[in-house]
Amino acid sequence: MKNLAALAITLVISSVGFAKGISSVAGIELGGNGSFLFSDRSIQAFGVGAGYQFSAHYSMWTDRPVGAKLRVEVAQYRQEAAQKSATDYLLSGSSLKSMSQRWTLIGIGAEGHFEGHGQILFWEAMLGYAMGSDSPITVLPAAADQVPVDVTKTTRSGIVILGGVGIKRVFNPRLVGIMNLRTMLMPQTPYTSQDLVEKSFFIFPIMFNVGVEIPFDVGG
Numbered sequence: 001m002k003n004l005a006a007l008a009i010t011l012v013i014s015s016v017g018f019a020k021g022i023s024s025v026a027g028i029e030l031g032g033n034g035s036f037l038f039s040d041r042s043i044q045a046f047g048v049g050a051g052y053q054f055s056a057h058y059s060m061w062t063d064r065p066v067g068a069k070l071r072v073e074v075a076q077y078r079q080e081a082a083q084k085s086a087t088d089y090l091l092s093g094s095s096l097k098s099m100s101q102r103w104t105l106i107g108i109g110a111e112g113h114f115e116g117h118g119q120i121l122f123w124e125a126m127l128g129y130a131m132g133s134d135s136p137i138t139v140l141p142a143a144a145d146q147v148p149v150d151v152t153k154t155t156r157s158g159i160v161i162l163g164g165v166g167i168k169r170v171f172n173p174r175l176v177g178i179m180n181l182r183t184m185l186m187p188q189t190p191y192t193s194q195d196l197v198e199k200s201f202f203i204f205p206i207m208f209n210v211g212v213e214i215p216f217d218v219g220g
Contacts, residue, residue: 021217023063027178029211030054037079037099040200045096047079053207059111060218069111069124071162075184076135077101077205089195090151093142100137101155101190101203103130107162120168122180130186132157153193161185168213176213183207 031054037047055073078100085096107128114121132155138148166180183206189196190203 021219022060023067023215024058024060024218025062025176025213025215026056026058027176027211027213028054028056029178029180029209031207031209031211033075033077033205033207035077035079035203035205037081038202038204039085043085043199043201044083045081045085045099045201046083047081047096047099049077049079049098051075051077051100051205053209055105055209059213062111062113062215065114066110066112069107069109069126071105071107071124071126071128073105073107075103075105075205075207077203079203087137087139089199090137091139091141091149094139094149095142097138097140097148099201100135102133102135103155104133105130105160105162105184107160109162113168120170121165122168123165124163124182126162128160128162128184130156130158130160130184132192135191153191153196155190156186156188156192158186158188161187164207166209174214176215177210178213179210181206181208 033051039045053073053075055071057071059067059069061067080098081096087094087096105128107126109126111124134152135155136150136152138150140148162184164180164182169177189201
């Protein structure tokens with residue numbers, strides 16, 4: 001019995017000693033975005049513009065075809081009006097000059113990767129929560145001698161869908177470069193302020209990012 005117990009202890013110690021940790025990466029990204037503003041026909045607003053975002057992410061089980069991913073991101077989108085649209089609901093006799101939206105996004109979901117043409121390609125799909133913040137909307141008063149007026153409104157907090165595709169390049173075992181295109185979708189209108197909550201606006205961003213990842217094992 002003593003010999004069996006000693007053998008069992010030896011096997012356990014050996015298995016722990018050779019156990020592999022959870023393959024993981026942590027990374028940061030910076031980028032710019034282009035975004036489109038749409039509305040229903042009653043508002044007739046349309047705009048295009050640019051903004052920025054930066055994020056940090058953590059992925060685990062990266063040695064499998066599909067692993068888990070967590071991302072925290074701060075994003076600002078801005079659209080310049082491409083056509084005249086009345087904004088009497090914000091300021092009597094005014095028209096839209098630009099809109100902006102600021103969010104802090106937290107997403108959790110999956111990342112898959114595969115190799116093709118000598119590159120590591122990957123995709124990600126996440127369900128997230130957007131935390132809204134004050135965001136300026138600029139309107140033009142009807143009078144010709146008036147300067148643009150900034151009206152601060154609050155973006156909506158709520159569920160969002162996040163996703164994208166990208167490329168990774170391994171510089172060395174401890175440093176990986178990444179480049180990706182991502183977007184987000186909010187099922188509801190983007191503002192919660194009383195004069196905008198029933199207005200049917202829709203924001204579609206395209207986010208371009210570059211960054212780095214550091215691979216490591218957790219446990220083991």
